[in-house]
Structures are given as structure tokens and as C-alpha cells.
Amino acid sequence: MSPIRMGRAMVKGASAAELGDRTTALSLALFSAAGELDGAAVEQARRVLDRAQERSAIAGDHTVVALAGATGSGKSSLFNALVGEQVAEIGARRPTTAKPTAAVWGESDASELLDWLRVDARHLVGPAGEGGPEAADKPNDKLTDKLTDKLNGLVLLDLPDFDSRELSHRREAERILELVDMFVWVTDPQKYADARLHDEFVALMAHHDAVTLAVLNQTDRLDVNAVQVLKKDFGKLLGADGIHGASVLATSAVTGTGVPELLQRLANAVAGQAASRQRLNADVVAAARRLRHGVADQEVAVARLDRDALDASLARAAGVPIVLDAVGRDYRREAFAHTGFLFARWTRGFAADPLRRLRLDRTGGRPPIAVEIDGSDVRAVLGRSSIPAPSASAVSAVDLATRSFVRQASDGLPVKWAQAVEDAVDQGEGALGDALDQAIVGTSLRARRPIWWLLVNVIQWILGVTAVLGLLWLAALWVVGFAQIPTPETPTVGFLPVPLIMLVGGVLLGLLLGVLSRWWARVGARRRTAVIGKRLTEAVAKVADERIVVPVDAVLDRHRQTREQLDRAAA
Structure with a gap:
């Protein structure tokens, strides 16, 4: 079962009322015992509550998806392939994405949401062909045009590389990852087992498995058998990180392989209109469980x-x-x-x-x-x-x-x-x-x-x-x-x-x-x-x-x- 399909089954119960009930419970817990709980966990829980309140107050049914990956994983190329235009600057060896870039599908105004995310580079995605003469040659133009209505409300972000040598790039990527509704971890055949990816990001956010996608990019460099082997191995690593039952999509921004499937998965997430609540719900659950370690299972009468x-x-x-x-x-x-x-x-x-x-x-x-x-x-x-x-x-x-x-x-x-x-x-x-x-x-x-x-x-x-x-x-x-x-x-x-x-x-x-x-x-x-x-x-x-x-x-x-x-x- 794919992460998105599994996520939609889980998200079904993540209603606004449930999220409100969880945030209220977490707020009451912090009010009654902030001094007796771990300070770092309390601070994180307060940030989660603030983020839930701010995100819920923003008008519009937008789903924010972040493409996150290491240097050279082809993340920006994949971003351009999904958008259908040359929006993000591509660098083969050195990180070129210093600030996140947003692509917005649909006519609904996402300015308030992007202001909250502090993303200045914004691109409005229209039907195929509106991006200029370069867009006509893209292999997924017709598919993008076909899914335009289904993708309305999608805000796709191309993040700076989280392993960038520039400290500001890494911190910007980490900041955005705390705010987005859904993660798409983009890696390549050389770095899919990178310890930094798994230990410092995927494993720490494993409780968001319902809003997580894993993409093995640049598969045009491998034959079909090698791709299958790496997908299976990557899936095992994700399972070890705590994301169980996750499926790995194989993509190539050069040949267009897997791009339609990825677009369909994103369309499914947008259609559910619950990714933001599920992300916030998962954050609240994670914060509560971390605080729960500082509380006993019972008290003396x-x-x-x-x-x-x-x-x-x-x-x-x-x-x-x-x-x-x-x-x-x-x-x-x-x-x-x-x-x-x-x-x-x-x-x-x-x-x-x-x-x-x-x-x-x-x-x-x-x-x-x-x-x-x-x-x-x-x-x-x-x-x-x-x-x-x-x-x-x-x-x-x-x-x-x-x-x-x-x-x-x-x-x-x-x-x-x-x-x-x-x-x-x-x-x-x-x-x-x-x-x-x-x-x-x-x-x-x-x-x-x-x-x-x-x-x-x-x-x-x-x-x-x-x-x-x-x-x-x-x-x-x-x-x-x-x-x-x-x-x-x-x-x-x-x-x-x-x-x-x-x-x-x-x-x-x-x-x-x-x-x-x-x-x-x-x-x-x-x-x-x-x-x-x-x-x-x-x-x-x-x-x-x-x-x-x-x-x-x-x-x-x-x-x-x-x-x-x-x-x-x-x-």
C-alpha cells in the first residue's frame, strides 16, 4: 500500500473537530504541568500548538507539499518536470537552491499561506502551454493539463538541499519542513542510503508516514532490474526508519518516468483536502507522546x-x-x-x-x-x-x-x-x-x-x-x-x-x-x-x-x- 493511500485511510478520521480536540488536550496538559515536563519537549509542543493555530486560521484549502532531498538528487529537475516549466534553477554538482520556490495550482489565492511560510519565489501553474515556448516540449504537458483541476489547491515547494554546505540553506530547509503538510523525500541511486537523510530527517518524522512519499529519482541511469533492487532496498530502509508499508516511486526528470504517477499521488492528496490536518494531527500526537514519557502510568491514592x-x-x-x-x-x-x-x-x-x-x-x-x-x-x-x-x-x-x-x-x-x-x-x-x-x-x-x-x-x-x-x-x-x-x-x-x-x-x-x-x-x-x-x-x-x-x-x-x-x- 502506498503512503498516500495508507495516509488517506488514516486521514479520514483526522477531522477538524478531532484536531481541535487534540490541541485542546495538549494545551491543558501543558497548562497543568509545564514545569514538571521536559523543557525541550514542552517548547516543541508549544511550537506545534502555535503552528496548528496559525495554520488553521489561514483561509483556503491548500495542500503544501515539499520536495526535500540532498545535493545532486535531481530535486529541482523533478520540480520543473512536475510543474511543466523551467521554474527552479538546476545545478548538477553544487547546491543552487538557496530559498524555497513555490508552484501554486489553481486560482485560489495562496498569498496568505506563502507569506506565513515566508516563501517569496512564487509561480502560478496554468494549463499546459501557458508557461512559454519551452513548456511545449515537456513530456508531461498533456498529463499536467489533464490533472490541472485535480491539482487545484496544490502548493509545491522546491526546498534548499538539507545537506548543503551552506548553513543557511540547511536551516531554511529544516524550517520549511516543520511547516509543510506533506513530505516528498527525493533521493538518487547514490544517496538513497545516506545516513543524514534517514537519521536526521526521515526517522525523526516517521510519525508523519501518512503524509510521506519516497521518490528514487534519476532512474534513467540504471536498468530495470537495478531499479527494482534499489526500490526494494530503499523500502527496507524506510521501514527501519519507522515508515512501514511505504512504497517507493521510481522517477526520472529526463525521461518523464514516474512523473505521471507522482502527479497522481499528489492529486490524491489534494483531493483528500486533509493533508494539512493530518500533518498537524501527527505533530500534536508526536508532541504528546514525547511529553508522555515524563508522566507515570498511574498515581498513588x-x-x-x-x-x-x-x-x-x-x-x-x-x-x-x-x-x-x-x-x-x-x-x-x-x-x-x-x-x-x-x-x-x-x-x-x-x-x-x-x-x-x-x-x-x-x-x-x-x-x-x-x-x-x-x-x-x-x-x-x-x-x-x-x-x-x-x-x-x-x-x-x-x-x-x-x-x-x-x-x-x-x-x-x-x-x-x-x-x-x-x-x-x-x-x-x-x-x-x-x-x-x-x-x-x-x-x-x-x-x-x-x-x-x-x-x-x-x-x-x-x-x-x-x-x-x-x-x-x-x-x-x-x-x-x-x-x-x-x-x-x-x-x-x-x-x-x-x-x-x-x-x-x-x-x-x-x-x-x-x-x-x-x-x-x-x-x-x-x-x-x-x-x-x-x-x-x-x-x-x-x-x-x-x-x-x-x-x-x-x-x-x-x-x-x-x-x-x-x-x-x-x-
């Missing part, structure tokens, strides 16, 4: 990663154990203030408020209780806690847990993506510590007072008042007796006077209830610590989400979007 070690290390670094210890001591301290022995509660003032010392004595988000500070204590002014700084081992544990989490999240990703995941959690020195501190400060460390505090407090007051009344009663009896004033009979229970029972009973029962309350306060402190511990764990986990998990997941989501868009562009 962050939600499924084990983060227990990460949360535990952050909690330790945030001082959660210290805070929970303070919460327990604060609960016991407050419990003693409400349930302890009434006449011993004054000793509570000698014990420092554990939460107050950490500047965590706030409830419900209200401002912290005023604390006398000097002007240098900026932590209080800024609403920071006074939790001791984490130890070196705690800091190391956070670093180790974070790196382990990042390593799991970036498992299987290319180097640049793995670096992006690592950079996503780099929030700057001290940023994570401040976030953890604010999470602790912003967490309520208190809860509703237990009902049993109220009940015990009432009983303690009753017992305390009873003891005081008994003491006052006994004191009154002592004063009366001391003054030798007749006293009424004191009620007794058994042989014990009631005032003594009130005093001793109130004190002993108050002490006993205080001891029981202290034991029960320890149980309550453990429960309160568990409740507050859950709050603090959630607060620390939220910081981990904001500072580590969410940024990592965002990078992986960009990786997923990039992979999907590149697959969509390269499909």
Missing part, C-alpha cells in the same frame, strides 16, 4: 496512605502530650475547687494554673485571660502559646514521617514529579510549627462542668456549715460556762453532745467526701483528657491535611490530569 506515623509525630511536635497533661491537672485542680474539703480549698491558690502557664486558658474562642507580661513577650501579644519547643528527637520524627509520607505518595513518579511532591510540603522554616501552635491555641480545652461537682459542692457546703455551727455552738457553751451563767441543757445523742457531733461529723464527712471526690476527679480527668485529646488530634490532622496531604494530593491531581490529557491528545 493519597487517601489510602497510612498517615498514623505522620499524625503522631506532628502531635508530639505540637506538644499535645504536654497539653493533655495540663488538661488533666487543670481538671483535678478545678474539681478540688468545687468538690474538695471546704476548709482546704484556699490552698488551691498556691498551685499554678497549668493551662494559664501555657497561655491556653481560653474557652469557646474567647480572648485569653489577661496575663501580666513585659514588652518582650511577643508570643502573648501575637496569641501564641507557651508550649515548650519540640525536642530535637521530635523534630527529627516529624521530618522522617513527612519524608516517608512524601516518598509513598511519589512512588513510581518521574524525578521532576517526585520533586514537585516534595516541594509542595516545603512551607518554609517554622511555618509548620506555627500552624501547629495555632491549631492548639484555637482548640477549646474545656468542657461543661460535671453535674456531680455541683452536687458534691452542695453537700460540702452543708457539711462545712454544719461543722461551723457546731463549733459556734460549742464556743457559745464555753463562753457561757466561763461566765458562770446558767446554761440550758445541751441535747445529746447517746452520751455525745449534738454540737460536738455537728463539728466532728461535718469535718470528718467533709474530709471523707473530699478524698472520694479526689479519686473520682482522677477518673474524670482521664475522661476529659480523652475528649480533649480527640479534639487536639483532629486539629493536628487538619494541619497535616492543609500543609502536607492537600498540597501533595494537588500535585498528584495535576499529574493525573496531565496524564489523561496527554493520552487524549496522543490517542
Whole structure:
């Protein structure tokens, strides 16, 4: 199957809508991950997108075909044979084509397209005989006249030799080859196996096999058997370059051999009116596939990663154990203030408020209780806690847990993506510590007072008042007796006077209830610590989400979007 016929079968699906869908997908991929992809591949992809946009915006259904070949391959002679006129200057040994020459078939204006190609030498091809007296002697005049209608819209370019000793000639040929819709590689029996042709051009553009023709020119120098052997060998080389199933046309600008077939192939390409889209489509596919090497086939699901070690290390670094210890001591301290022995509660003032010392004595988000500070204590002014700084081992544990989490999240990703995941959690020195501190400060460390505090407090007051009344009663009896004033009979229970029972009973029962309350306060402190511990764990986990998990997941989501868009562009 010839390249053109194979190309037309492939081009059938290369509609404008498909091309637009591919370019959109490639643009989205570059938008989401340009920094994590290979710089050269990204730059090439952007050029492809720019070229697709510019080419699609040019009016007219023209098909641009480039004759490309090495010095001495007879490329310009073949160009003249196809045109039917002596348009291109011919040089047998030295390259004479410095600038591309264009031949345009049909009356449709191709000026905008040729301006975009930056081709100044232009020739309008009309029916045979209009080129002057020289054209009447050309062997393919009648065929050219016959195919004129079929070739309408063809823009044929004669390029400078890509192996020219003039650097400007080579660069001009390479520039045009990036823009044309279809390639015709022209070579001769001496240079058909040239490494520069195959390695630097044909192989690199093998993904454009649907819009590629191979021509073995100057076959008039060989016999029929030799031509067949070289065509077969040339076809094998093209297959090695990646152009599979390509057929090689044998031509001769001198005898006209193969020129009609080549014209027919070009007419087929023009009739399809899809070569430009196929070229652009192939460019987009090639760019997407090259970028795809910088993306993994899948991403890790962050939600499924084990983060227990990460949360535990952050909690330790945030001082959660210290805070929970303070919460327990604060609960016991407050419990003693409400349930302890009434006449011993004054000793509570000698014990420092554990939460107050950490500047965590706030409830419900209200401002912290005023604390006398000097002007240098900026932590209080800024609403920071006074939790001791984490130890070196705690800091190391956070670093180790974070790196382990990042390593799991970036498992299987290319180097640049793995670096992006690592950079996503780099929030700057001290940023994570401040976030953890604010999470602790912003967490309520208190809860509703237990009902049993109220009940015990009432009983303690009753017992305390009873003891005081008994003491006052006994004191009154002592004063009366001391003054030798007749006293009424004191009620007794058994042989014990009631005032003594009130005093001793109130004190002993108050002490006993205080001891029981202290034991029960320890149980309550453990429960309160568990409740507050859950709050603090959630607060620390939220910081981990904001500072580590969410940024990592965002990078992986960009990786997923990039992979999907590149697959969509390269499909």
C-alpha cells in the first residue's frame, strides 16, 4: 500500500473537530504541568500548538507539499518536470537552491499561506502551454493539463538541499519542513542510503508516514532490474526508519518516468483536502507522546496512605502530650475547687494554673485571660502559646514521617514529579510549627462542668456549715460556762453532745467526701483528657491535611490530569 493511500485511510478520521480536540488536550496538559515536563519537549509542543493555530486560521484549502532531498538528487529537475516549466534553477554538482520556490495550482489565492511560510519565489501553474515556448516540449504537458483541476489547491515547494554546505540553506530547509503538510523525500541511486537523510530527517518524522512519499529519482541511469533492487532496498530502509508499508516511486526528470504517477499521488492528496490536518494531527500526537514519557502510568491514592506515623509525630511536635497533661491537672485542680474539703480549698491558690502557664486558658474562642507580661513577650501579644519547643528527637520524627509520607505518595513518579511532591510540603522554616501552635491555641480545652461537682459542692457546703455551727455552738457553751451563767441543757445523742457531733461529723464527712471526690476527679480527668485529646488530634490532622496531604494530593491531581490529557491528545 502506498503512503498516500495508507495516509488517506488514516486521514479520514483526522477531522477538524478531532484536531481541535487534540490541541485542546495538549494545551491543558501543558497548562497543568509545564514545569514538571521536559523543557525541550514542552517548547516543541508549544511550537506545534502555535503552528496548528496559525495554520488553521489561514483561509483556503491548500495542500503544501515539499520536495526535500540532498545535493545532486535531481530535486529541482523533478520540480520543473512536475510543474511543466523551467521554474527552479538546476545545478548538477553544487547546491543552487538557496530559498524555497513555490508552484501554486489553481486560482485560489495562496498569498496568505506563502507569506506565513515566508516563501517569496512564487509561480502560478496554468494549463499546459501557458508557461512559454519551452513548456511545449515537456513530456508531461498533456498529463499536467489533464490533472490541472485535480491539482487545484496544490502548493509545491522546491526546498534548499538539507545537506548543503551552506548553513543557511540547511536551516531554511529544516524550517520549511516543520511547516509543510506533506513530505516528498527525493533521493538518487547514490544517496538513497545516506545516513543524514534517514537519521536526521526521515526517522525523526516517521510519525508523519501518512503524509510521506519516497521518490528514487534519476532512474534513467540504471536498468530495470537495478531499479527494482534499489526500490526494494530503499523500502527496507524506510521501514527501519519507522515508515512501514511505504512504497517507493521510481522517477526520472529526463525521461518523464514516474512523473505521471507522482502527479497522481499528489492529486490524491489534494483531493483528500486533509493533508494539512493530518500533518498537524501527527505533530500534536508526536508532541504528546514525547511529553508522555515524563508522566507515570498511574498515581498513588493519597487517601489510602497510612498517615498514623505522620499524625503522631506532628502531635508530639505540637506538644499535645504536654497539653493533655495540663488538661488533666487543670481538671483535678478545678474539681478540688468545687468538690474538695471546704476548709482546704484556699490552698488551691498556691498551685499554678497549668493551662494559664501555657497561655491556653481560653474557652469557646474567647480572648485569653489577661496575663501580666513585659514588652518582650511577643508570643502573648501575637496569641501564641507557651508550649515548650519540640525536642530535637521530635523534630527529627516529624521530618522522617513527612519524608516517608512524601516518598509513598511519589512512588513510581518521574524525578521532576517526585520533586514537585516534595516541594509542595516545603512551607518554609517554622511555618509548620506555627500552624501547629495555632491549631492548639484555637482548640477549646474545656468542657461543661460535671453535674456531680455541683452536687458534691452542695453537700460540702452543708457539711462545712454544719461543722461551723457546731463549733459556734460549742464556743457559745464555753463562753457561757466561763461566765458562770446558767446554761440550758445541751441535747445529746447517746452520751455525745449534738454540737460536738455537728463539728466532728461535718469535718470528718467533709474530709471523707473530699478524698472520694479526689479519686473520682482522677477518673474524670482521664475522661476529659480523652475528649480533649480527640479534639487536639483532629486539629493536628487538619494541619497535616492543609500543609502536607492537600498540597501533595494537588500535585498528584495535576499529574493525573496531565496524564489523561496527554493520552487524549496522543490517542
